[in-house]
Structures are given as C-alpha cells and as structure tokens.
Amino acid sequence: MEVITSLENIEIDSNTGIALGSFDGVHIGHQALIVNLVDVCKKSNLKSVVYTFRNHPRNLTVSNGAPKRIITDKKKFHLLAELGVDYTVFIDFDDYQRTLSPEKFIKEILKDKFKMSYAVVGFNYRFGYRAQGDAAFLNHLKEKYSYDVMIVKAINIQDEVISSTKIREFISNGDIGKANLFLGRNYSIVGNVIHGKGLGKEFGFPTANIFVNKDYILPSSGVYFTKCIIDNKMYYSITNIGVNPTIGKNPISIETHIFKFDGDLYGKEIEILFFQKSRDEMKHEKIQDLICQINRDVQLAKKFFNI
Numbered sequence: 442m443e444v445i446t447s448l449e450n451i452e453i454d455s456n457t458g459i460a461l462g463s464f465d466g467v468h469i470g471h472q473a474l475i476v477n478l479v480d481v482c483k484k485s486n487l488k489s490v491v492y493t494f495r496n497h498p499r500n501l502t503v504s505n506g507a508p509k510r511i512i513t514d515k516k517k518f519h520l521l522a523e524l525g526v527d528y529t530v531f532i533d534f535d536d537y538q539r540t541l542s543p544e545k546f547i548k549e550i551l552k553d554k555f556k557m558s559y560a561v562v563g564f565n566y567r568f569g570y571r572a573q574g575d576a577a578f579l580n581h582l583k584e585k586y587s588y589d590v591m592i593v594k595a596i597n598i599q600d601e602v603i604s605s606t607k608i609r610e611f612i613s614n615g616d617i618g619k620a621n622l623f624l625g626r627n628y629s630i631v632g633n634v635i636h637g638k639g640l641g642k643e644f645g646f647p648t649a650n651i652f653v654n655k656d657y658i659l660p661s662s663g664v665y666f667t668k669c670i671i672d673n674k675m676y677y678s679i680t681n682i683g684v685n686p687t688i689g690k691n692p693i694s695i696e697t698h699i700f701k702f703d704g705d706l707y708g709k710e711i712e713i714l715f716f717q718k719s720r721d722e723m724k725h726e727k728i729q730d731l732i733c734q735i736n737r738d739v740q741l742a743k744k745f746f747n748i
C-alpha cells in the first residue's frame with residue numbers, strides 16, 4: 442500500500458474507488474466498509490483509495506478540538522494494507538480542505554485528482570464546508586460527475602452502532618471487553634520504553650514504562666491483564682496505568698511487568714495488547730502491602746491466561 446501525503450502530482454495509473462472518513466481505530470464498521478471497497482475495486486479494475494487526514498477535521502471545526510486518538514498512524518496504515526487497500530491519502534486537513542464546498546470536493550479532488558469512479562461511504566458520512574455534504578448528496582451528483590456510490594448501512598453489535606466515539610468511551614471506562622468486541626481485535630498501546638522511578642526492580646517486579654503522547658486515549662487507571670509484543674515476539678504481562686499513589690505524587694504512567702523476560706528494553710518500541718481490567722489502582726498503607734497485592738495480581742493474570 443502506498444501512502445499519499447500531497448495532492449500535487451498524483452500518479453495513479455487507473456480510475457479509483459474511494460472510501461472516505463477518519464477511520465480512527467479501523468473498527469469492525471470501518472473494516473466492513475473497506476472490505477466492500479476492495480471487493481468492488483477488484484471487480485471493476487479500479488485502484489482502491491482510502492481518503493483520510495493526518496489531523497482530525499474536528500481540530501479545525503469544533504471548539505473542543507479533535508478527539509483523542511485510538512491508534513497510531515503506523516498501525517492504521519498496517520491495518521488498511523492488510524485489508525488490501527492500494528493507496529491511503531494522508532494529508533493535512535487545512536483551510537483549503539475545510540472551506541471546499543461538497544461539490545468542489547467531489548469535482549476538484551475526487552474526480553480531477555483521483556479519477557474516482559466509485560465512492561464508498563457509511564450511512565452517516567458527512568463532508569465539505571460545515572459538513573454540508575452527506576451520502577445522499579454524493580449520490581445526487583453521481584450522474585453529473587459519472588461515478589457510482591455505495592452507501593454502507595450501519596454495522597451494529599448487540600444493537601449498538603459501532604463508532605470510534607463509543608470505542609473511546611469503552612477504553613476510558615476500562616471496558617476493554619467491549620472495546621475489543623467493537624475493534625474486532627485487542628485494543629493496544631504502542632510506545633517507546635522510558636526510564637521509570639527505578640523502584641519496580643527493588644520490589645521484585647521490574648516494569649517497562651511506556652511513553653505515550655497526550656493525543657491518545659488511555660484506559661482508566663488500574664491493573665490490566667495484557668500481552669506484550671517485543672521484536673515480533675509475544676509475552677504474557679500485567680499492566681498498571683495510574684499515578685502510583687502508594688509511592689507519593691507521580692505523573693500518570695503506563696507500566697508493564699512482562700513474564701519470563703529480563704532483557705534491556707530502554708528506547709525500544711513495544712506494543713501492549715489489552716484483554717481485561719482486573720482492578721482499580723489503590724493507595725496501600727505500606728510498600729509491603731503493595732508488593733503482596735502485585736503478587737496476587739500476577740497470580741490472577743496467570744489464571745486468566747491459563748499459564
């Protein structure tokens with residue numbers, strides 16, 4: 442899959458089918474839409490394109506700004522490539538994009554630059570200046586600009602429409618089961634290992650502390666059953682997210698105790714896959730109580746993973 446970062450000199454050697462949206466999380470609804478896109482493109486000899494933005498459009502359009510992100514750009518590209526997408530457009534949502542009328546967006550970008558013959562959008566997709574365009578409008582102009590439109594109906598799980606917004610809520614409430622169900626895979630955090638307080642080793646539970654930038658949504662503070670991917674190898678682990686109240690006043694940290702691992706991880710990128718929340722973070726009276734509790738946490742994780 443090729444990532445297109447500028448609208449200048451686009452060189453795609455055939456007409457295209459284009460899916461439109463932010464696709465944060467690439468959840469089950471997004472996946473269904475993209476499977477349809479790739480399928481229709483294969484049948485009609487078109488290149489498949491996902492048209493998305495580097496920054497969330499709500500950055501420029503609403504006062505409380507963009508929502509926190511679920512996945513990294515790298516992970517998004519990886520998932521889209523796995524689904525068979527040929528090109529992902531990944532450009533800045535700037536004033537030019539923001540002020541384009543829906544019709545101009547169709548003509549000047551989708552038709553003139555990408556030779557679009559098929560548009561694939563969800564039931565609730567909106568686009569163009571002040572979100573004036575929607576799926577029905579895209580349909581309305583299809584003869585004028587000669588393209589077809591597929592409007593994907595709402596994909597639900599347990600009578601709830603899947604959306605990135607709901608998944609962010611599940612994650613921040615620690616409802617990992619629901620987040621995983623809607624994502625169609627384990628929710629995960631990717632980040633580089635940084636230095637922590639250096640106390641974990643003393644307690645007998647060394648932890649890899651992960652740096653995550655503040656643009657990302659985080660699970661509620663507490664202890665989670667997790668697995669870690671390090672250099673393409675999977676390990677069982679247990680992860681604490683919180684301010685470590687037993688130890689004093691600390692900024693929020695994400696730290697993972699990895700089972701059967703004792704290598705040096707500083708500076709390395711690791712991925713933590715979340716399975717279930719076990720408990721909330723607590724302030725213990727004594728350090729010894731915290732150590733006993735972590736021991737119990739580890740036993741529960743081993744039981745959970747059947748190891």
Ligand SMILES: Cc1cc2nc3c(=O)[nH]c(=O)nc-3n(C[C@H](O)[C@H](O)[C@H](O)COP(=O)(O)O)c2cc1C
Nearest residue numbers: 637638639640641648681685686687698722723738
């Ligand atoms: C499984 C697990 C559970 C934890 N639970 C708590 C907790 O309930 N309360 C708390 O203050 N700290 C908790 N911690 C965080 C420890 O205080 C932390 O690992 C220790 O301070 C070492 O931090 P460091 O990696 O920055 O050296 C937990 C850590 C782990 C790995």
Ligand SMILES: Nc1ncnc2c1ncn2[C@@H]1O[C@H](COP(=O)(O)OP(=O)(O)OP(=O)(O)O)[C@@H](O)[C@H]1O
Nearest residue numbers: 462463464470562563565566595596603604605606
């Ligand atoms: N559950 C769903 N079923 C079908 N299509 C969907 C679903 N969710 C999103 N889509 C479609 O996928 C494309 C990308 O949508 P978008 O990135 O806005 O996702 P979203 O989950 O609705 O996000 P948010 O909750 O942040 O608004 C759009 O065309 C949208 O209509």
